[in-house]
Amino acid sequence: MRPGGFGPGPGGPGHGPGHGPRGGFQKPKDLRGTLGRLMRYLGRYKALLALVVVLLVVSSACNVGGSYLLKPLINDYILPGDFPGLARELCLMALIYITGAVCSYAYARIMVHVSQNTVAKIREDLFDKMQRLPLRYFDTHTHGELMSRYTNDIDTVSEALNNSFASLISCSLTFLGIIAMMIVLSPILTAITFAMLAVMLLVVKVVGSRSRRYFAAQQKAIGEVNGYIEEMIEGQKVIKVFNHEEAAKEGFRRRNEAYRRAGTLAQIFAGIMPPAMGNLSHVNYAVTCCVGAILAIRSGDLGGLAAFLQYTKQVSQPLNQISQQVNTILSAVAGAERIFEVMETEPEADNGKVKLVRVTEDRSGHLTEADFDTGAWAWKKPDGTLVSVRGDVRFDHVVFGYDPRKTVLHDVSLFAKPGQKIAFVGSTGAGKTTITNLINRFYEIQSGTITYDGIDVRDIEKDSLRRSLGVVLQDTHLFTGTVADNIRYGRLEATDEEVEAAARLAGADTFIRHLPHGYQTVLSGDGGNLSQGERQLLNIARAACANPPVLILDEATSSIDTRTEKLIEKGMDRLMAGRTVFVIAHRLSTVRNAKAIMVLEQGRIIERGDHDDLIQQHGRYYQLYTGQAELD
Template identity: 45%
Template sequence: KEEEQMVRFTQMNQDLLQSGMKAEIFSGILAPVSTALNNLSYTIIVGVGAVLILTGGNMSLGIISNFMIYSKQFSRPIQELANQMSTLLSAVAGAERVFEVLDAEEEVQDEKDAMELTEVKGNVHFSNVSFSYIEGKPVLKNIEIQAKQGQTIALVGPTGAGKTTIMNLLMRFYDTEEGTVFVEGKNIRNLKRSNLREQMGMVLQDTYLFSGTVEENIKYGKQDATQEEVEYAARLANAHDFISRLPQGYQTPLGDGGGNLSQGQRQMISIARVMLNNPKILILDEATSSIDTQTEQKIQEAMNVLMQGRTNFVIAHRLSTIRNADKIAVIQHGELKEMGTHQELLAKKGFYYQMYFSQFQDVSGSI
């Protein structure tokens, strides 16, 4: 497989090299050719004019001079266009990408009489929800999940089962095709998107940090937060110690994406950001994967603090991390196969039972 990828990579590099060479040759030849054609036109004008003068034709040096000026004025725009051809082609390629963004489908606007949630406790209900990204290819079918205030709902299932799509519907990144999502008994279609999303916090597997200082990244969801609030949130997220060791502490600038921090450190800053915003509904999407054991322990401690007193939706592949969830929803092929506590699902000896023990067999086998 590695050799195949190397061959493919080499071929792509060769194609890029050939395309680049052709572009440079074309760009380099265009200007000299244009200049040569201009000079040829001058030669023709002078030659023809000289012949007419010598043969007694109706021609003078002034007329020849005027013709040369006209030729120059005519050819100048063409020559300038040739000189700028490479820049023009680059601009066209850039314009195509700009128009792709402009042509992207916008979010559906809020209803004119859209409401705001004033008192959120964390009650969520997915009522007979179905959804598809492509018409005729359903991703979710008749999902029925109810989460009460303070409960932790775990979503488990194979990759591509539809777990993340359920959370996308809750955040109203998409609207349901059938069924309804309720928050505090209100249809989220009738709520303002911005107000709905203010009530939720997300900690994802791939954390993105913006260019700016550590403090600015933590304050991203609450711009008016004080320095004391920022530090308090960082302490709860177990991030204060490593932030204090940075060259400029909370004022340390971060590169785009937080590339100068480790994955675990970026995750802790993400948790601090959510803690500062203090949402009532929390979404955790495999937040501790791809992290070393010691860092994972710190992040898990921070997440346990973060989850207290909130309604939590946890997407997990490692089933050992969600054994204490109030409900575990097992999703397979877009359908809710099973629902219950860890012990109830094991007692059923269904799909969850198979997933759980297959993971432990894989772990013991690898050891």
């Protein structure tokens, strides 16, 4: 046996059990491209990463070199009985291992810093991008699907950056160092070890492929279970109303059983791997001991045999850890790929050049842009021309479909003069809400034009356009925060006095003052501690706080009882005074005073006129109104 040596104790510093995913991995579609984007995020920390590489090399060298000292320790000091030399050699070995441990700790701490800052930046970029995506994107992706980007996918990226990338490099260096030292110590014993490693790799391939398949089935099953649980929790009231508890439990039992079967098979094959690899390692060690003992007797190199056996015990550990880290990294890359898919989605297009500005008017009626946040609103064109915001909205032969192959609005033409109240009535799905969505440019029309004060809405910056519109939706959404904060969401710079004035205008002031802390009462869970009517009143107050020239009321009073509706009617009238108002309502009594009522069916305006005109026509509106009157 030739001179040589190798290796740390089992595992070595920083080489504990792998941090791979609990089940298999999803192979990324574009490994190189996704890794390239991740590297660009990591590129901000080039100096720290260079230091990490140096520390990794030193750590691996210490782990590999420390074991080599077993050869001179036994041959030169233990067998001859040189105890002073043995003490010096043991001190040197301790120093090497301490150096390796310090380097492992240092690179682990640095990688935690780098990874957490990188993940924070990715999370920030993802959230920023989602704010710029069109509403159509959120219509075609579930909330759970989008939330998984912030939870599962970013967690896998964080785990890989924290541990797996550095561990993969460290294990690879350690494995290469072990192999090199084994060849130096004994080519014959190394060949035996290689043969056993080939068997281990075959076991990993066969068992691992099945394990990944069953883990994929497990992930699919747990997704169905979680989705079902979420749906059932949200629908508990409906379940109890219709006595559907048993059916709900049966549905859960089926999904839970499918999850159990998939999880059992996945864990069986995952559990086979450690004992199989461990036993093969023991077999390899026993064979190496027998053959190595014969060679050591012939050469007298007992220290070399001890060092080689130490390497033999450890040679499979880096392979196990590499396989686990590869799984984690591939899973992280697949997660990063899903994150980057969102980031690569085309943002909401906005080619508008006309801006909304504050202006003052001199005695001659000339408009001048104001430097303060008060005064009248005006449109500022690219050439500097100022046009007063009046609220003149017109549709001219508009054709639109959410899917271009399926038209929702057919050749719609209408106009709303400044200060007019325009109402839309008709059956569900007739296109009422779609019209208001087009005013906001949440979607782009296929043909025709929509103008606002004579300006094509496509020429107006979307932020400016939407700032000039106040919207009260049928489905209210309140944010976690105080009542005042939720009202102020309509205009963030509003003072407390303006917030309270908006609440009084909407008729919300009375109930707010009866809350435990009045306007400072903290709401949570989308205002779950308020009634539906109270939540809608806050929604109306929010629009009043925005003080827009154009108001859109989408079933704004649908959640308010008749008594409450009467109480806020005057406040709503004050809110709508001087503004162009679009109203969508099922309660036809709320639109009687509209300047014009549009009756829609299947995306077409089939009747138009004021209340008296439509009643005299005895058409669709007459049928709807008399039907409601009978119900009343």
